[in-house]
Amino acid sequence: MSILVHELLSDNLTRTSGNTLLKERNMCITHSELENRSNQFSNYLFELGVNKGDRIALLMDASIDAVIAIVGIMKIGAIYVPINVSCSKEKIDYILNETESKIFIAESKYLNGLLANSSLNKIKTIIRGNEEKGFEFYRFSDYLTFSREQLKRNKIISKDIVNIIFTSGTTGTPKGVMVRHENITPFMNYVTKRFNHNELTRTLGKTPLSFDPFLTEIVPSFISGGFVYLYNNLISINHFLKVLHEEKITNFGCGPSLLLLLVENKELLRKYDLSNMQQIYFGYENCPLNTIRTLQTYLPQVTFINGYGTTETYASSTFHEINYPIPDDMESLPIGEPIEGTELLILNEEFSLTKPDEIGEMVIRGNSVMSGYWKNPKTTDEVLRVNPLFPESMEKVYFTGDLVKRNSNGDILFIGRKDTQIKIQGYRVELLEVQGFIESHPLVKECCVIVIEQKGTKKMVCYLVTKENVLTELDEIKSNLISNLEPYKFPHEWKLISHIPRNANSKVDRKILENMYRKEIHSEHNII
Structure with missing residues (x-):
């Protein structure tokens, strides 16, 4: 079984080679073409002097080229650092300097206003786009001149870091979450098997590169031979539904805000043929029960799946498939049970397991737990602590800061953040x-x-x-x-x-x- 993320693509090519993997507007790429082009990009990076462990920052839209770059970066053993395209110049500069990025890959349209940035004078910059810039740079498309064979392979193991995902930093300095291959590949294998991803699966990929769910929308199809339509901007709810209809999408993930938007425009759901839709995943925060109840009546064939996860424990640690109809006496949506390889501990202030209906902090252990925050050992030690239930093991577990409880039925309910708990x-x-x-x-x-x-x-x-x-x-x-x-x-x-x-x-x-x-x-x- 593959232990590296990019091997999930190459090791399944005997089954998936000719299948269309990615589509972006009218452009398509097959599984084998992604394999070959990512080899070319890997060789391009090697020519530019990139070594294993080097950081490569990306300021890019979710696109076929972005996926080619990311897989190519993985193959050379480097670490990609996705930056939100809406970031301020100051935050971009902070991330480039903090990670000591060796290469900066950016869309031409996002470089306006960054040219005076001193960091760009120290970093080799690859530009995707045709607009000329007033400084020395490399063209993204030049990778196509390199060999389609992977000429240089560094020894990469499952504990190597794939990416550094920076948090939004709304409460202070952004923290860079270091994510390893061993955090990602078990999750991808699990969701592919549990949710029956196959060659007929057609996923809508709508998450920006800078959020960890981006890979969860792409990589399962590496395994299954499925298809992903890359949808960058929500132009309108009408256009969104039109894409679901035309591309015969079977699943997508989102936050409650999009579900609320669908409810507000529920009559439009009847305008389009969404009969191919099978699963809608949602999470990030609590979703009102009435929102799901309404959507279930309009999309009765769809399984709605509530998930709970943190960037620090990669994507989603739980899933809950919601019954139809939702019972009238349900107080809130359960977040589900832990995925394979993960255990959830609900601990009280004495670090003991809570009793039914007792609120406690969610603590996560397993192979999804991050290695830490980039260059931030103090904050890392605050959240990654020795398992209090078995301190002799010296195993580090993640204290999420989230408050949950098990109800009398055994369901886990999300209550809130410790920092939203007040005393009145x-x-x-x-x-x-x-x-x-x-x-x-x-x-x-x-x-x-x-x-x-x-x-x-x-x-x-x-x-x-x-x-x-x-x-x-x-x-x-x-x-x-x-x-x-x-x-x-x-x-x-x-x-x-x-x-x-x-x-x-x-x-x-x-x-x-x-x-x-x-x-x-x-x-x-x-x-x-």
Whole structure:
């Protein structure tokens, strides 16, 4: 069995060689063509002086060329560092310097404003695109002049690093998560087998390079002989559904924000033939139950799969296939049981296993756990600690900072982050638990509960989107919930909003809401 990510492609070519693997607009590439072109790119990098362990930064869209580059980088034993194309110049400069990148591969269109960057004068830069730039560079397309045979093979083992994924850095300096081959290949083999990926599987790849799910959309097809359509930008929900229809897509992954968008445009679902769709994976944060209930009625043939994962433990550590219909008494969607090779420990503050319905921190052990944060041993030691249940083993496990619990049925429920746990009136309150309860009301599309601290006191403020966004709905929601929610969990203020703001990772951006609230209060105080 293959132990290196790129071997999942080469070792399966006897079955998959002529199958179309990737499509980007009207361009296609087969499995064997990716093998050959990635060999060429690997030889190109060797000619440019790249050695095993060197870092190569990528500022690229999800494209066929990007996949060619990534597989070529793996084959030479180098480490690729994907950078979000929406990053600021300062963050790009930080990542290039922090990783001491030897090569920088960038789309021409994203280099505007970066030319004055001192880092680019020290790094060999490969440009994809035709636009001339005012500094010395190499052309991406030059790789096509190199041999299609892999001329230079460094010894690569499963513990070698594949990539360094930098976190969004919303709470401070970005952290670079080091991901090894042994973190990735077991996961790819598992999902291919569990979800029956085969030559008829047609995946929509819509994740940017800088997020770890990017590879999870591509690599299973290395194994199965399947097909991936690379979809870069969500032009409109109508265009998105048109692509699903025309490309006969069988599965895709997303965050709750896209599912909410589908619900808002649910009548469009009947306009297109989505009968090929079999699975929709979602995760990143809690999804309202009503969202899935609605989509199940419009897409009854689709299995909705909730996942839980962190970048530090590669992609997804759990999966839960949601029953149809969802039981009326379900409080929130379970995150599922651990994947093969992973164990979940739910520990209380005494580092003992929790009892049913007792909230504890999710701790993950297994072959998916990262090797650490790049050049950041202090932060690494804060989250990678010796297994408290078996300290003699000296095994490092990952303390996620996420709060979960097992209910009386044995299902694991995501509660929230330790940093969203607050104390009000002497009670501990999990903000995401309150949020989930509010979202269970049929009039609520989604909501976010934040905490505002003023003059030493804390109050909860609930921003919510309702079906019609009218005050009569808000009154009905509040009157219904006040009798079912403990008084200390009931938000002090309620505010209707047209949509919940999200960051580049599609996660709810609480800081925007906090700033909105403070600006509103400031304006009120200045009214004469």
